[in-house]
Structures are given as C-alpha cells and as structure tokens.
Amino acid sequence: MKVEVVTSIAEQFKFAISAIWRVGKEMREVGSKCRSSFMNRPNSVPTIQLKGRFVFQMHREFSAALGDALRPDGAELVIDLADVSYIDSAALGMLLIARTRALESGKRVAIEGATGDVLQVLHIANFEKLFEIRCGRRRGAF
CATH class of the missing domain: 3.30.750.24 (STAS domain)
Structure with missing residues (x-):
C-alpha cells in the first residue's frame, strides 16, 4: 500500500477526490454483481x-x-x-x-x-x- 504525504490544501483536495473516486469505483463494482x-x-x-x-x-x-x-x-x-x-x-x-x-x-x-x-x-x-x-x-x- 502506498502512503502519500499531503502538504498543501490543493494536494489535500486532490487526494480526497482521488480517494472518493476509488471508493466509488469499488462500490460500483460491488453493486454490479x-x-x-x-x-x-x-x-x-x-x-x-x-x-x-x-x-x-x-x-x-x-x-x-x-x-x-x-x-x-x-x-x-x-x-x-x-x-x-x-x-x-x-x-x-x-x-x-x-x-x-x-x-x-x-x-x-x-x-x-x-x-x-x-x-x-x-x-x-x-x-x-x-x-x-x-x-x-x-x-x-x-
């Protein structure tokens, strides 16, 4: 697992959006079953x-x-x-x-x-x- 260090607000926002997208993708895959x-x-x-x-x-x-x-x-x-x-x-x-x-x-x-x-x-x-x-x-x- 990769650990990311987030420093700026822009990076925090980008990291949060990326995490939300990954979770959403996983949930769509679960739902598709x-x-x-x-x-x-x-x-x-x-x-x-x-x-x-x-x-x-x-x-x-x-x-x-x-x-x-x-x-x-x-x-x-x-x-x-x-x-x-x-x-x-x-x-x-x-x-x-x-x-x-x-x-x-x-x-x-x-x-x-x-x-x-x-x-x-x-x-x-x-x-x-x-x-x-x-x-x-x-x-x-x-």
Missing part, C-alpha cells in the same frame, strides 16, 4: 428477486423492479431474499419504501427466503412487525 429482477411466479404473485449484496447502490434497480412489480393485479408482493448474502441499512430503507408503495397500491408485502445474517438483521430491525417474513426455502423450491 447484484441484480434485481421482476418475475411472474406460476401462481402469478409479483416477485422481486434479489441476488448478492442488497446495498444502497441497488436503489435504482430496486426502484425499477418495484415499479414493475406493483403494476399487476393481486393482493401481494413478494420480495425474495434467498440469494442475498448481505443487507445494509439503506436496503432496509428500500424495503420500507416498498412496503409504503405497496400499501398505497392495496398490496401487502412478504419477505421470503432470508437466512443467516440477513434474517438476523431483519429481526433486529423488528421487520416481522411490518412484513410477513417467510423463512427457509422458497415456495415451490425443492
């Missing part, structure tokens, strides 16, 4: 399936998938976290926004498939009071 997708299940329950790390950088993808998932008729929206390995506080906020938008559309929201640390974070945040949380395997999975 995450995908959210809208899919219709056989029983026609709109589902948002997330994979990888559910973090702030996914907010655009998640918002788009949420908009698509709220269009079909039905009383329920499922958010599938079975393939999510990490969830941060921004993702918890996105889930709360999804709940609000779903309720405005007359739908309830269920979170399913969460396990391990992801499930623990949901419980610590008391999400079982706001969402139906279905643990374990997805419906229809073997």
Whole structure:
C-alpha cells in the first residue's frame, strides 16, 4: 500500500477526490454483481428477486423492479431474499419504501427466503412487525 504525504490544501483536495473516486469505483463494482429482477411466479404473485449484496447502490434497480412489480393485479408482493448474502441499512430503507408503495397500491408485502445474517438483521430491525417474513426455502423450491 502506498502512503502519500499531503502538504498543501490543493494536494489535500486532490487526494480526497482521488480517494472518493476509488471508493466509488469499488462500490460500483460491488453493486454490479447484484441484480434485481421482476418475475411472474406460476401462481402469478409479483416477485422481486434479489441476488448478492442488497446495498444502497441497488436503489435504482430496486426502484425499477418495484415499479414493475406493483403494476399487476393481486393482493401481494413478494420480495425474495434467498440469494442475498448481505443487507445494509439503506436496503432496509428500500424495503420500507416498498412496503409504503405497496400499501398505497392495496398490496401487502412478504419477505421470503432470508437466512443467516440477513434474517438476523431483519429481526433486529423488528421487520416481522411490518412484513410477513417467510423463512427457509422458497415456495415451490425443492
């Protein structure tokens, strides 16, 4: 690791911008490994399936998938976290926004498939009071 000595304000500013750019690049790379997708299940329950790390950088993808998932008729929206390995506080906020938008559309929201640390974070945040949380395997999975 290279250690830089920064003396002038201009150098400090340049160093800070460079560090911010590097961190942003790393975060974009992490976010690019995450995908959210809208899919219709056989029983026609709109589902948002997330994979990888559910973090702030996914907010655009998640918002788009949420908009698509709220269009079909039905009383329920499922958010599938079975393939999510990490969830941060921004993702918890996105889930709360999804709940609000779903309720405005007359739908309830269920979170399913969460396990391990992801499930623990949901419980610590008391999400079982706001969402139906279905643990374990997805419906229809073997």
